[in-house]
Amino acid sequence: DQQVKQNSPSLSVQEGRISILNCDYTNSMFDYFLWYKKYPAEGPTFLISISSIKDKNEDGRFTVFLNKSAKHLSLHIVPSQPGDSAVYFCAAKDAGGTSYGKLTFGQGTILTVHP
């Protein structure tokens, strides 16, 4: 049962344009969402997060949007750079019950930014 879904396995974007990565979730107990970036042979690197009480969080070129009613979030990268090419994981956290802390990941989206 995939509670966090990234339906696009890959995305190809031209340098300087916007990259939009999407993520859907099914567990309404999730209340904190994170995006991680992963290069081959490295661990995931934290990018940006958003709590469920917000609908937008911005950090430099990265903006995360959350639509709670649709159980959907997206990561926007503007402008995209070749160094952004990596696998992007969406992750969610359930702060209630006994599952505080653990992250549930999506399947990842491979972003390729062409010069």
Add this chain to the structure above:
Amino acid sequence: AAGVIQSPRHLIKEKRETATLKCYPIPRHDTVYWYQQGPGQDPQFLISFYEKMQSDKGSIPDRFSAQQFSDYHSELNMSSLELGDSALYFCASSEESRKSYNEQFFGPGTRLTVL
């Protein structure tokens, strides 16, 4: 800045052997998480420890055990290894996980290959 350290980075074992993976969290981080990422899959939560006590348990086989020591480092012990245990094993650490909104910082991972 200090990051999460995992050792070894690579490990090759044969079926039915045992393996021990080690994780050294970021200084002052009191919580450690273990994740398993199979080929082409998203990271799956195995187990976590807060202040040296098990705090949550995910899809960890009974053949695996883990603990967090007084210096907060953690070890994942794997026995009766099977071919399907071949994966990347990530350790992540965070500070005061009882606060809902805290990022997990990941180590580079240990690649376990079972022959």
